Amino acid sequence: MKKYKFFMRGQKTLEDIARGSAIVAKILAADKDLANWAEHFQRVDKIYALGCGSSYWLAFLVAAFFRRAGRDATAVPASEFFLTGYPVPRRTLALVFSQSGETTETVRAAAQAREQGAAVFAVINRGAGALAKMADGFFLTPAGSEQILATKSFAAGLAAAYLFAHYLTGARPDDLSGLPVLYEKILALDIKPLVRCLAPAVRAYSLGIGLDYGLAGEAALKLGEGAGLQITALPALEISHGYKANLDGVPVLVVGLQTAYHKVYENLIREIRQAGARIISFSPLNLPLAADCNVEIPGPGDTAIFTAVKLLQRLAVETALARGLDPDQPAGLAKTVRRVNF
Structure with missing residues (x-):
């Protein structure tokens, strides 16, 4: 009789999240390629990400990361870059991110830049795609194949981007x-109270400032995409402009x-709790925020950014x-977005 292997819902994505830890460690241990490429692009004045x-x-x-080190860097959705037009002064670097290296909007944006x-430098997870062929250089992350949700490839891309930015600017990266030890702690953390707050919600908000907004x-x-939740990400203080009228009983994530x-976060949480919001916050270790549920993220300095990514991925799954959803098979999504006649 033929044997079949059965998987529980979400099992494959949770495995991807766990495997991302070893992939990040591999990038951190073998970063000479990133250092060499950073040296190659050392003279750029403007960076589009x-x-x-x-x-x-x-x-x-x-x-x-670049702006923190005093460099002129702007993040733009790839579709906005090629559809609306952005000025490209001399000595500009287009730093392009794509898991597949084939996403239509990203390829078009890189080609236009x-x-x-x-100059074009790509951070990708597959080496034979259109981006690798057109770029002046690329870094191939060792994440390998994964489920629809970008988990281990996101962690790998973040590690590569972090090192590249610090090498190019000459800023010292955090240790x-x-x-690896912190990842084990975050993967074992009990997040049931957070899930109980989010699971029944119809809508939610996710807030942060600067780097925290990127995580939010x-x-x-x-x-x-994974949990089917209607959730809006905002720069933290924007929640006070109009959105606050609809916060009664609504979960708000504050990174x-x-x-x-x-x-700023303390004052904002106080304000939106008075409007009826239920607050889930993520704070540094030993520096809690007065939320309905607060999680202290282990790790000093920038290390907490990496551990927070793991926790937020787990929270989604x-x-x-x-x-009652299967994050291994989110509705209507594909790993690569290709558009015809676009």
Whole structure:
């Protein structure tokens, strides 16, 4: 009799999340290619970071890393870049993110940037696609194949982007050698109270400032595509402009890892709780926020960004399961978006 292998809902995506830890460690241990490419593009004055979906939020985070080091960097959704037109001054680098290397909007944006004189560097997860062929250089992340939700490829892209940004700017990256241990802690963390808050919701918001907003955006995308939740990502203080009228009983995620904005987050949480919101917050270790549910993210400095990614990915998967959905097979999605006659 033929034997069949059965998987529980979400099992494959949870396995991808767990495997991402080893992939990140591999990138951190073998980063000479990134250092060499950063040296190659050392003389650029302007950086556009481009991508779609999860790759856009990677672009957003890397642009924030560059700006923190004093460089002129702008994250733009790839479709907006080629449809609406952006100025490309001399010595511009288009830093392009794509898992497949084939997404139509991303390929078009990279081609347009190159036509306007920009150098193109791609961070991709497949090496034989259109982006690899047209770019001046590319870094191939070792994430391999995964389920529809970008989990281990996102973690790998984040590690590569983080190192590349710091090598190019000359800024000293934080020591990330403790990540494997921290990943184990975050994967074992009990997040049932967070899931109970999110699972019955009709809509939600996800907020952050700067780098935290990039994480909030990726969290919203994962909860939307994996758990079917109608969730809007906003720069944190934008919630007070119109959106606050619809917060009664609504879950609001506040990603508050950047200690420079801790007081801002405290005041904002107080304000939106008074409007009836139910707050789920993520704060640095030993610096909690006064939310309905607060999770202290382990890891000093930028390390917490990486551990938070793991937690937010888990939250999306477990919320999907609590809502009776299978995050391994999200409705209407494909791994690569290709458009015909576009």
